[in-house]
Amino acid sequence: MTGMLLNGYVVSLQIFALTLIGAIPLGVLVALGRLSRFKPLSWLVGLYISLMRGTPLMLQMFAVFFIPYYLFGQQTGPDYMFVAVMIAFIVNYAAYFAEIYRSGIQSMPRGQYEAAQVLGYSRTQRFFRIILPQVFKRILPAMGNEIVTLVKDTSLAFSIGIAEMFTTSRALVASQRSMVPFAIAALIYWITCLVIEFVLRRIEKRMDYYHD
Amino acid sequence: MTKPKTREMPRPDISLTSALGLPAVYVKDARKSFGDKEVLRDVSLSIKQGEVVSLIGPSGAGKSTLLRCLTLLDTFDSGELAYGNVRVCANVPGESRTTYDKEAERQARMRFGIVFQNYNLFPHYTVLKNVMDAPIVVQKRDPKEVEEQARKLLERLDIADHADKVPDQLSGGQQQRVAIARALCMNPQVIYFDEATSALDPKLTQDMHRLIRELAHDGMAVGIVTHEMGFARDVSDRIAFLFDGQIVEEGTPDEVIGNPSDPRTKAFLANAED
Ligand SMILES: Nc1ncnc2c1ncn2[C@@H]1O[C@H](COP(=O)(O)OP(=O)(O)OP(=O)(O)O)[C@@H](O)[C@H]1O
Ligand SMILES: [Mg+2]
Numbered sequence: 489m490t491g492m493l494l495n496g497y498v499v500s501l502q503i504f505a506l507t508l509i510g511a512i513p514l515g516v517l518v519a520l521g522r523l524s525r526f527k528p529l530s531w532l533v534g535l536y537i538s539l540m541r542g543t544p545l546m547l548q549m550f551a552v553f554f555i556p557y558y559l560f561g562q563q564t565g566p567d568y569m570f571v572a573v574m575i576a577f578i579v580n581y582a583a584y585f586a587e588i589y590r591s592g593i594q595s596m597p598r599g600q601y602e603a604a605q606v607l608g609y610s611r612t613q614r615f616f617r618i619i620l621p622q623v624f625k626r627i628l629p630a631m632g633n634e635i636v637t638l639v640k641d642t643s644l645a646f647s648i649g650i651a652e653m654f655t656t657s658r659a660l661v662a663s664q665r666s667m668v669p670f671a672i673a674a675l676i677y678w679i680t681c682l683v684i685e686f687v688l689r690r691i692e693k694r695m696d697y698y699h700d
Numbered sequence: 701m702t703k704p705k706t707r708e709m710p711r712p713d714i715s716l717t718s719a720l721g722l723p724a725v726y727v728k729d730a731r732k733s734f735g736d737k738e739v740l741r742d743v744s745l746s747i748k749q750g751e752v753v754s755l756i757g758p759s760g761a762g763k764s765t766l767l768r769c770l771t772l773l774d775t776f777d778s779g780e781l782a783y784g785n786v787r788v789c790a791n792v793p794g795e796s797r798t799t800y801d802k803e804a805e806r807q808a809r810m811r812f813g814i815v816f817q818n819y820n821l822f823p824h825y826t827v828l829k830n831v832m833d834a835p836i837v838v839q840k841r842d843p844k845e846v847e848e849q850a851r852k853l854l855e856r857l858d859i860a861d862h863a864d865k866v867p868d869q870l871s872g873g874q875q876q877r878v879a880i881a882r883a884l885c886m887n888p889q890v891i892y893f894d895e896a897t898s899a900l901d902p903k904l905t906q907d908m909h910r911l912i913r914e915l916a917h918d919g920m921a922v923g924i925v926t927h928e929m930g931f932a933r934d935v936s937d938r939i940a941f942l943f944d945g946q947i948v949e950e951g952t953p954d955e956v957i958g959n960p961s962d963p964r965t966k967a968f969l970a971n972a973e974d
Contacts, residue, residue: 597820599816599818599820602816602820603820603821603822604822605772606771606772606773606809606812606813606814607809607834607838607886608806608809608810608834608838608839608886609834609837609838613838617833617837618822621824625824697866698823698867698868699823699868700823
């Protein structure tokens, strides 16, 4: 029984890790688009963010899953299930992260930009060397909340039939007529969150070598 | 035979600028408005190599605005600005606004530095990295050579012991000296100070006075915005009094502060005494 649960857990962790790997950098691009002085781009990105945050992730997952079929009449293979989940998760979380980045970027004092500009840094250097590292420190607590939420959100992949931990625990509950698998799954989610919170605190400490 | 021309990295060419007899920085008939409020009205000013010029004037006179335009953080509406032989902007016939030249702006940026009133150090970098980063990243100089220069500057400014600390571990006066080192490590020809001494005690003010005179002695042009008349008088070769966007009086400290001729200067100085 534990073996099955652990297999499911590995899938949950995959969704978790891939979402972070995709959404953390994508969110930077989205935030930059939102902050762009080119208004049509900023509006478009604003619309995307609003849509992502205003509709359920589960619904977005289904949309990504069924769009190829309805749009192109294409039968999708079984592999596409996982791909669809990952697209939905990354695109959804990038929107949330982007909003956090944006508030972080906007909280940076103008003097930091000006000092860098006078020293001759290009716009890109300015952003990646001076602004972004400071923004990451500022937003770490808010990012931490989202990341812990993501651990639990991975269970939404259940609805599309991905064999992640919640799916397997539910199958076990049905076949064994016992609630124990649910309890174990809950415990594993909880411990995972505790570990992540611990790691985040360590990172916060590491970045605490300066205050601004 | 024609070889393609390669462009050299702009290097401070103090010798060329002074050989041509050009001022290190030169502004002519500069105007600037915010909305329909004229903040700078036909301001002309220049600083030669080795010269210390202070800009004084009441709050709202336009000192900061002028400094922001000189450091290319903002733009003049019309007028001319040049750093040595690099002309950054000029009036073009038939154009209502002055025309900025992007490439000239880039070159000019390598010719001036500024010490901001609140220093604007990079809090996530150590003192040493604050000083070394731009010369390496922007000027693409050899890191070893830059480090050598940076350490010498920190030594000279008496903050070498703090090289590996981050700015927020330093006092205000120490942070200001880091900001000075950061500006100097770019080898500028002109250095500006916004409120050079407002945060300093008498001893540090004296150190600042000595440093500024040393810099001028080495051939640097120094521009200072200050509210402290005593300091301006002691340190400057020349003082310009800005009032309501216009330079209404300009001359040696003895002329402008000791014996002002314009009634607006007189009134300002009388107020500034207390
Ligand atoms: N970004 C801006 N938008 C609109 N008005 C501005 C802006 N910056 C400055 N001003 C106005 O321009 C005028 C000159 O301001 P400036 O900050 O240059 O004065 P100052 O001489 O530096 O004053 P202080 O001694 O108080 O620093 C003021 O009337 C100010 O309100
Ligand atoms: Mg000011």
